[in-house]
Amino acid sequence: MPSLFSLYRKIFFARKPGWDNKPLPFIRMSLDNVELNRKKVVQYAQVCGFEFKDNIVPPTYLHVIMFRLHAAIFTQDSVTFPLLGMIHLKNKIHHYRNINVSEKVNTICELVSSDLTDSGLEFVLHSKAFIDHELVWESTSTYLYRVEGGKRKRPPRANSIDFSNAKPIVLSSDLGWKYARASDDYNLIHLHPMLSKRFGFEKVLAHGMWSKACCMSKLSSNLKSEKFSIDVEFKLPIFMPSEIGFCQDVNEDLVVFELRDKKGKRPHLSGTLTYL
Helix, strand or coil, rough: CCCHHHHHHHHHHCCCCCCCCCCCCCEEEEEEEEEHHHHHHHHHHHHCCCCCCECCCCCCCCHHHHHHHHHHHHCCCCCCCCCCCEEEEEEEEECCCCCCCEEEEEEEEEEEEEEECCCCCEEEEEEEEEEEEEEEEEEEEEEEEEEECCCCCCCCCCCCCCCCCCEEEEEEEHHHHHHHHHHHCCCCHHHHHHHHHEEEEEEECHHHHHHHHHHHHHHHCCCCCCCEHHHHHHHECCCCCCEEEEEEEEEEEEEEEEEEECCCCEEEEEEEECCC
């Protein structure tokens, strides 16, 4: 498994010439027989709000494993632009069965497409996890690299979910460091205000995949099946420290949910959970 620390050294310090106005090539990375670190999984569960029981891995945890392959792809010479400031737009996870922390996982990650949009270059990474040739988990992550002249979208609006019974969530100032220690993802934009300010933010930003995991932890107690899909779009950044709210609308086979600011006006994350 490539070390995220060594990969981040390349991401932060390697000099890239800039986007060459060409579509990104297909890139594939894989790693077999990945052992899950029980101590790290427990730590991740605590930071994200999961109840870790029966040695079952939280449904979002494998993204932590896959992100090492994402980072390895980002540092390839054929990705010619710097990754600082890259934006994670969307993430969709298909969870086919529960995974025990003692099971070894075979992983594959592929950069499958890239498209120039009004906002910049969007590209998609598709990740899969197998146990004994059985597909147990897969995800699709969409990222954005802003290009010169790219348009910024209007501020998003909250959806129609009733916010009156929202569950409050308090983010401490050290949440970024707690998530980094659990995930080994030491992206400085989530750890130090100096780098956040470089990108126009006055406070440190919460990690997008922490916010998805936090939502998943709120939904876990009422799951009707271990086979489901959870799909989110990241909206406005969440700053630390702060207080936000989680609201949901539960139907028979669909849960619509959202993270909003304390007043319930500004959406940070919007998502759906459906059963497979």
